[in-house]
Amino acid sequence: MGQYVAPLRDMQFVLHEFLKVTDEFKNLPRYQEIDADIINQVLEEGAKFTQEVLFPLNHSGDREGCHYDVETKTVTTPKGFKEAYKQYVEGGWAALACDPEYGGQGLPVSLNNSFYEMLNSSNQAWSMYPGLSHGAYECLKEHGTDEQKSVYLPKLASGEWTGTMCLTEAHCGTDLGMLRSKAEPQGDGSYKITGSKIFISAGEHDMSENIVHLVLARLPDAPEGSKGISLFLVPKFLPDAHGMPGQRNNIFCGAIEEKMGIHGNATCQMNLDGALGWLIGQPNKGLQAMFVFMNAARLGVGMQSLGLTEVAYQNALTYAKDRIQMRSLSGPKAPDRPADPIIVHPDVRRMLLTAKAYAEGARAFTSYVALQIDRELHHPDEEVRKEAADEVALLTPIVKAFITDNGWIATSEALQVYGGHGYVSEWGMEQYVRDARINMIYEGTNTVQSLDLLGRKILMDNGAKLRKFGEKIRSFVEEFGLDESLSEFVTPLGDLGEKVSKLTMEIGMKAFQNPDEVGAAAVPYLRVVGHLVYSYMFAQMAKIAADKQDSGDDFYKAKLATARFYFARLYPETAMLIRQARSGAANLLALDADLF
Structure with a gap:
């Protein structure tokens, strides 16, 4: 059912050429011995596992789903899931980024992040079982007692035990201050705990x-609201x-x-008596x-939509090159065939490039954030941390929301490439659309x-964090702003940076008068801020690609073309978004609820 090939070349480009992670690791004592060969070897082995073991279970797992036994209150996962998980544990994949003190391999988050992209491309529903475990591990590692750590962390690190987060309840949804457990x-x-939880991914299996x-x-004796939660x-x-x-x-x-969607993952109602x-x-x-767990989960959900974007793009591209229909408007491109492959048509190109650009932008962005996590956790300088x-x-929040929004767009465009066949389950594309939709909802x-x-994150500290990030962008714009060969990337980046600053100040001033403006x-x-981040990523990658476009490696030509597409076709959305953000609360709140 379809295909998946891990995008190793682009992953290596992001890690080695864009982020230069091995240079960064030299400043992190824990990772000083990790070189490009180690990184590439882990990626290559991860590709084999995800392509050969997990991807073949994706469609069948979706068709079969999980089975609940009412009498035993147990869940059986789809055929092959349990065996694949055993291979995952035996291969040491669960321990990849865990602390050696608890049996982990001690590799960087930025490397584990790339592996998780492959997991999610190959089988998001399956990947949610071990994915949540890592968040539980991090939460216990930071807040658990020594006894809790000694008993539970080695088991979570090895993957022998899995973890969940039991937050919400039927009556409260996201408003956790209302929970009653x-x-x-x-x-x-x-403690004896009594209550019911809903929407618990991998709660039983x-x-x-x-x-x-x-x-x-x-x-x-807990206070009411969110201040009374343990x-x-x-x-x-x-x-x-x-x-x-x-x-x-x-x-x-x-x-x-x-x-x-995500039929292969058990979303459970959990009862505690x-x-x-x-x-x-x-x-x-x-x-x-x-929040340690929740933030890890939010980053993980962004990775889920990156994974779906990539695999949907790959399959749509293969289909577009093979499917013949009509002739190119500028004349036949395959005169020996009764029609041209649909990839010759401009709008099919637009759909494919949308998915490609959103995949490559998300890959650069999430890898960048993962590297910042490595620095936060392990840099010897407290100020750097x-x-x-x-x-x-x-x-x-941008990783979670912007990437999942884009994943929904990209998988929908990829399905559209197939025409009517995209709507038919045997091709596998409609599953990616269904699975992508949940990512915009859960984990906040x-x-x-x-x-x-x-x-x-912005108004509460008067924009301090945003200004610091903006300083990086301004530094890049100042360094390359006069380079005419890069003006198509650097000029719009600088322009959007200024517009975001003005928009932030404007909304902040309006919010003083009316909080609903926020x-x-x-x-x-x-x-808008998501596009600012992607513009920064694409401008930097375009600089690298422009310098190497005559190297004989067509990868750089493709990277440059993708960056050009992003700035020409996707970036312009910011003009509309800025107008929407500036339009205020009145057009949303003026109509009385009874008149809807």
């Missing part, structure tokens, strides 16, 4: 021997004295959701602790991400 202290350091649930609940570790099986799965805990799957749990971090500070952390905080809807970016402007604003 209760945690009663037992006097021995444990047969792929690992234990599942570590991170659960938000309230202590008896975080608890609730394992499916209680570890015995040897750290092995022992007694079954009282947390069970009550049902799995019948969903539009006096389940034993242990506090993670401080009482009533659970939401802050869970702080600057990197601020930049990651600024860019995380894209509207929530937009409010987070504009309200919390809600009215947030979604188009995030897309």
Whole structure:
């Protein structure tokens, strides 16, 4: 069913030529010994695993879905999923970026990030099982007790155990301040937790021997709202004295959701009836602790849509080169055939290039953010770590929302290339569209991400984080602004940077008078800033490609052409978005609700 070939050449370009990660690693003591050969070897082996083991299970897993047994309250994953997960664990892939102290391989986040793109291209539903585990690992590593770390982190790092995040409940959705789950202290350091959680990805399955649930609940004397939420570790099986799965805990799957997409992943309703749990971090500070997990998940969702964009593009490109229909408007291009391949038609090119540009922009962007995470975690200079952390905080909602918005656009365009065949399940394209749609919703809807970016990450600190990022852009524009060969990239980048600064100030001033102005402007604003980020990425990549376009390697010519397409066809959306963001709240709120 279709095909997937990991885009190793572009990954290597991004890591080695654009980001020069090995030079960066020399400043990070933990990674000083990692060279290009190690990086390329990991990527090549990752490509083999994802192409040969996971991709063949994608379509069949979607068709079969997960099976829920009402009597045992257990979930069986699609055929082949469990066996593939065993190969994943045996290959050491779960431990790739985990700390060697807990059995990890200690490789950079920026390398693990590229592997996760391959996982998501080959099989997003399957990849969600181990993907959530890494977030649980990071949360426990930062906020867990020494005992919790010693028992759980090695198992999560190895992949023997998987993890989940149990946040929302049926009545509250994203508004976690309304959650009702209760945690009663037992006097021995444990708590009995009672409540129901919904939309828990990978909440129950047969792929690992234990599942570590991170659960938000309230202590008896907790304040109301989000300031009264605590975080608890609730394992499916209680570890015995040897750290092995022992007694079954009282947390069970009550049902799995019948969903539009990601059928191969079990989205569970989880019921806790006096389940034993242990506090993670401080009482009533659970939401802050869970943000470690939530931010990791948001970055991961961006990677999901990058993966789908890439695989949808690859298959649409193959189809467009093979499918013949009509003649080129400028005359036959395949005179020996009854019609021309549809790739000769300008609008088919537009659809393909849209997906290609959004894939390559997202790959550069997410790799850039992953490298900042490596710097945040491991640079010896505290000031560098702080600057990197601020930049990651600024860019995380853009990774989640902008890339998933673009993934929906790109997979839809890729389906359109197929015409009517795209709508037929046997070709596999409609699955990518269905799977891409969820990414705009979960882990905080894209509207929530937009409010987070504009309200919390920018206006709350008077634009300090945005200005620092803008300084990087201005430095690049000043360095290459007079280079005529790059003016088609650098000039619009500089122009958009100035417009974003003015727009931010304008919205901030209006918000002082009416807070609804933030809600009215947030979604188009995030897309404008997303395009600013992509413009910065593409301008830098175009500089590299322009310098090497006569090297004899057609890769650079293609990269330059893609950058030109981006600035000519996708970047202009910013003019419309800026007008939308400036239009204010009145046109949204003037109509009385009863008149809708």
